[in-house]
Amino acid sequence: MKIVAVPSHALGPGNVGSTGGIGIGSIVVEPDEARVLVSLSQQMQSLLADALEIGTETDTAVQRLLPNAYRDDPELADEWRRFSRRGLIERKIGFARTLTTALTPVAADDAEGTVSLTTDAALDWVRGIGDLRLVIADRMGIVVDGDDARAGEPGLQDLYELLAWMQDGLVQLLEAADDAALEDAP
């Protein structure tokens, strides 16, 4: 996998992507990687859709995806959940869906594919990948700083590392785009 930034001189208003926001880079993905990411993103969508249906968080990973907003006030916490929970879940499903939609064609191919990223798409990607890392960390028992990722199954460890690398690369893309926007500002 490779994350490629658009050269900074191209980060102008003329470079408008089809899905909203300016084109800020691209990600080159192997079919194997795309298949794993599509599978994970589909599982994420099911996990969140189940949470929407059930209405409470019995799964510790879902609890981490949808934290309590008030630690010491159950009444305000409940009120918050009534007003925010559905929208938050639906947006998170949207992040996972962006990944699934973009990567499904690559997963079906037998050669590496390039996915172009606008600012809006990259924002979905970086948050969708962050959510996947939270769930995988929960499954590996990473709860506090210092918990060892190497304690998990080897397959999960590799995934966790790959997703960290992607998160960092996408942050760099988005930061470069923000910096370019600041420089362009009058």
Added chain:
Amino acid sequence: MGGVTPPPAATPMVDEKRDQQVDAQRDGKLGGKLYERVVHAAEVPWVIVVWNDPVNLQSYVAWVFRRHFALDQPTAHQLMMQVHTAGRATLAHGNREHMERHTEAMHEYGLWATVEKAPR
């Protein structure tokens, strides 16, 4: 978060209440006589707290702070380090609705954030 650096100094916050506080101080004294100002519920100061977690990368957390709270890079980095070393940092204060909106945005980014009453 990974990595070790010394704890940060005093923490600047996004101060949505600053103007109102200045007004309150000015309004509090009329001709040398103090009077009690009735505080509307919407003015009770609340804060948003972001808590440490072992999963999100330091670069990601600093970027989220910078982007969402429109902080400069050194301030965003300092607050990220405060979360990492002290376990929590206060990112903004203001009325409850504002703090809830910030919290919802932090949850969208996968950060662990809560709303609290500001310490008095």
